[in-house]
Amino acid sequence: MNIIEVQQGSSEWLAVRAQHFTASEAAAAMGLSKYQTRDQLLRQKSSGITEEVSEQKQRLFNQGHASEAAARPIVEARIGEDLFPCTATLEVDGLPLLASMDGLTMGEDRAWENKLMNAPLLAAIQSGEVPNTHWPQLEQGLLVTGAEKVYFTVSDGTEEGTVGLWYQSRPERRAQLIAAWKQFAEDLANYKAVEVIPAAVASPQMALPALAIQVNGSITLTDNLAIFGDRLKSYVEAINKKPETDQDFADLESTVKTLKTAEQALDAAESNALGQTASIDEMRRTVGLYRDLARQNRLVVEKLVKAEKENRRNAIILAGKQALAERVAGMNDSLGIACVSVVADFAGSVKGLKSLASIQSAVSDELARATIEANGIADRVRINLRTMGELAKDHAFLFPDTAQIILKPNGDCMDTIKVRIAEHKEAEAKRLEAEREKIRGEEEVKAAAKVKAEQEAIEAQRKASEPTPATTNMGAAAGGSQPVDASTEPASSTCTVQSSGQISAERVAPMPITSQNIASFNYRSRIDDLLDCLLPNELQTVLEFVGKLVEKMEIAA
Numbered sequence: 001m002n003i004i005e006v007q008q009g010s011s012e013w014l015a016v017r018a019q020h021f022t023a024s025e026a027a028a029a030m031g032l033s034k035y036q037t038r039d040q041l042l043r044q045k046s047s048g049i050t051e052e053v054s055e056q057k058q059r060l061f062n063q064g065h066a067s068e069a070a071a072r073p074i075v076e077a078r079i080g081e082d083l084f085p086c087t088a089t090l091e092v093d094g095l096p097l098l099a100s101m102d103g104l105t106m107g108e109d110r111a112w113e114n115k116l117m118n119a120p121l122l123a124a125i126q127s128g129e130v131p132n133t134h135w136p137q138l139e140q141g142l143l144v145t146g147a148e149k150v151y152f153t154v155s156d157g158t159e160e161g162t163v164g165l166w167y168q169s170r171p172e173r174r175a176q177l178i179a180a181w182k183q184f185a186e187d188l189a190n191y192k193a194v195e196v197i198p199a200a201v202a203s204p205q206m207a208l209p210a211l212a213i214q215v216n217g218s219i220t221l222t223d224n225l226a227i228f229g230d231r232l233k234s235y236v237e238a239i240n241k242k243p244e245t246d247q248d249f250a251d252l253e254s255t256v257k258t259l260k261t262a263e264q265a266l267d268a269a270e271s272n273a274l275g276q277t278a279s280i281d282e283m284r285r286t287v288g289l290y291r292d293l294a295r296q297n298r299l300v301v302e303k304l305v306k307a308e309k310e311n312r313r314n315a316i317i318l319a320g321k322q323a324l325a326e327r328v329a330g331m332n333d334s335l336g337i338a339c340v341s342v343v344a345d346f347a348g349s350v351k352g353l354k355s356l357a358s359i360q361s362a363v364s365d366e367l368a369r370a371t372i373e374a375n376g377i378a379d380r381v382r383i384n385l386r387t388m389g390e391l392a393k394d395h396a397f398l399f400p401d402t403a404q405i406i407l408k409p410n411g412d413c414m415d416t417i418k419v420r421i422a423e424h425k426e427a428e429a430k431r432l433e434a435e436r437e438k439i440r441g442e443e444e445v446k447a448a449a450k451v452k453a454e455q456e457a458i459e460a461q462r463k464a465s466e467p468t469p470a471t472t473n474m475g476a477a478a479g480g481s482q483p484v485d486a487s488t489e490p491a492s493s494t495c496t497v498q499s500s501g502q503i504s505a506e507r508v509a510p511m512p513i514t515s516q517n518i519a520s521f522n523y524r525s526r527i528d529d530l531l532d533c534l535l536p537n538e539l540q541t542v543l544e545f546v547g548k549l550v551e552k553m554e555i556a557a
Contacts, residue, residue, distance in 0.1 A: 001090055001144060001145055001146050002088060002089045003086060003088050004087045004088065008087060008100050009065075013100075016087070016089075016098065017098060017100075018048055019096065020096045020097060020098035021095060021096060021097050021098065021181050021184070021185075022098045022099070022100070022140075023099040023137045023138075023140035023141050023144070024100070025041055026136035026137055026140045026180070026181075027134070027136045028040070029041060029136075029181055029184045030136055030176070030180040031365035031366075031368055031369055032132045032133055033133060034133055037361045038184075038364060038365050038368055039364050039365075042187060042188055042191050043191075060116065063116055064114075066157060067116050067156055067157040068102055068114045068155075070157030070158070071114050071153060071155040071162050072102075075103070075112055075114075075151060075164070078164075079105075081107075083104065083105060083112050084103060084106075086103070086104040086111075087100045089144065093182065095178070095181045095182065095185060097140060097144050097181070098144065099137075099145060101150075104147065109147055110148065111141055111145055111147040111150040112150065112151045112153070113137065113141060113153070114152075115134070115153070115154050115155075116156075117154050117155055117156040118154065121134070121154045122154050122163060125153075125163055125165050128165060130152055130165070135167070136173075136180075138167045139174055142169045143174060143177070149166050149167060149168045149169075150166070151164050151165075151166055152164055152166075152167050176372070176376075179375055180368075180372050182375065183368055183372045187368065209224060209228055209231055210265075223273075225286050225287070228290065229286070229290050232294060233293070235258070236259075236294075239252070239255055239297065240252060243304070243305065244308075244312075245356070246357060249305055249308070249356075252305045253305060256298055256302055259295070259298035262290075262291075263291055263294045263295050266294065270287045270291075312356055312359075313359055316350075316356070316359050316360050317346045317347060317350065319363070320344070320346045320364070321344070321346060323367055324342070324344055324367055324371065324374075327371050327374065328341065331374055331378040334378075335378060335381055335382065337403060338403075339377075339407060340377045340381065341377075342370045342374045342377070344367065344369070344370035345366065346363055346366050346367075349362040349363060349366040350362045350363060377407070380406075380407070380410060383410050384405070384407075384408070385406055387410070387417065388405070388413075391417045391418065391421065395424060398424055399417075405417070
């Protein structure tokens with residue numbers, strides 16, 4: 001906050017205000033003021049020319065200053081602190097904002113704003129709510145000064161006539177205020193001076209001559225119907241059939257009244273003449289002719305006024321719609337996605353308005369309101385798109401509904417993105433784990449099948465290389481060995497390999513290991529036979545077995 005050392009109401013103060021967007025102008029900038037339209041504020045800020053203060057308005061200002069001075073000690077007593085008038089400025093997003101507070105505490109944490117007593121404002125404060133026409137000023141005052149809250153009062157200068165409430169800033173209202181001033185600044189930069197047209201007043205209308213029809217005697221008529229008819233024809237020919245401005249429409253509405261008067265005058269003259277004679281056919285035909293002329297043209301002008309006003313009204317509304325559509329299209333182009341959309345009630349905004357100037361002002365206000373709303377949506381979308389680009393750059397496929405997600409409030413949009421990505425990662429982790437588990441199962445099955453195949457191959461190889469009994473006997477005969485007595489040695493000298501690394505001790509030594517059996521058992525020749533039938537990969541196992549067998553035999557011996 002930058003405090004400006006100027007006295008409120010001075011020429012220096014007015015000069016500073018002219019260079020800033022002031023708190024008292026905030027309602028007009030938002031199209032909420034009852035005292036100044038947005039178009040009027042644009043014209044004022046563009047030209048620097050302010051409306052001259054009338055005597056009546058100056059009296060109200062003086063009454064307001066007096067009530068403020070009287071209410072100050074009352075309010076100070078209520079809040080328990082002294083209050084000092086303060087004019088401060090603050091630049092917000094490039095906007096030169098200003099607020100002139102009726103009072104600010106030394107700690108700058110509380111402010112005061114007072115208004116002259118009036119029934120509608122009093123009723124609003126008593127209901128506990130600041131009306132739309134006044135909260136923009138309070139909101140800007142808090143924004144500029146940085147105060148926590150402002151005591152808003154309506155007062156007539158007396159203790160019992162000073163009623164107030166505390167107002168604290170609302171985030172959504174502050175956002176609306178800043179957005180409104182941004183749009184106002186943009187419109188002000190592109191503003192083109194518009195001719196100020198005073199309220200239309202009907203131009204003086206040519207008065208038709210007073211119609212006079214006199215009956216002289218029984219059949220003689222004295223009248224000025226010819227003169228009246230010529231003037232009426234000239235008047236009708238001069239009617240503007242293509243009105244464009246409020247002035248034109250006002251003139252035509254006055255024309256309707258003049259023609260209606262002509263109709264009534266003709267009716268009255270005819271009635272008067274008929275009252276003086278029983279039958280004057282020529283006069284009646286002439287009167288009827290002119291009466292029809294006046295009536296027909298009156299009806300034409302009435303229809304023309306109504307139709308042209310409606311055309312002008314529709315043209316202004318359509319222009320507002322077109323301007324909004326172009327602005328929204330520009331926003332969507334800048335975003336790269338068509339997601340900004342607002343609804344503007346231009347027709348409703350001009351309901352009940354008659355003059356073209358008031359209709360144009362209402363449409364301009366509605367256009368500004370809708371544009372501010374669209375800008376707010378565009379700003380939110382811009383932030384959400386940036387968030388999505390940062391968080392979801394590797395997961396764009398998860399957001400086919402991007403156009404809907406980016407319209408969410410920024411916090412909701414971020415949460416939606418994070419939750420969706422987290423759920424995807426969790427689902428992906430489960431899928432990968434399931435795939436790994438499937439692969440592990442398949443590998444185990446393959447390994448078991450491989451082991452089984454190897455075992456079957458080893459068994460087949462062993463059986464293929466195992467000597468038959470006939471071959472063993474033939475070998476013994478060829479070597480000159482003697483047959484072994486069955487009573488002293490086992491019937492077979494062959495070994496049996498039950499499985500890889502396992503030898504049957506019973507086949508090698510089928511008799512009990514005793515001293516008598518050992519003495520008669522030629523175990524060395526049996527071991528030689530065993531070694532001859534072994535495969536190379538079983539030798540180590542057999543040697544370990546034989547070592548243990550020999551150890552047992554020696555112990556037994």
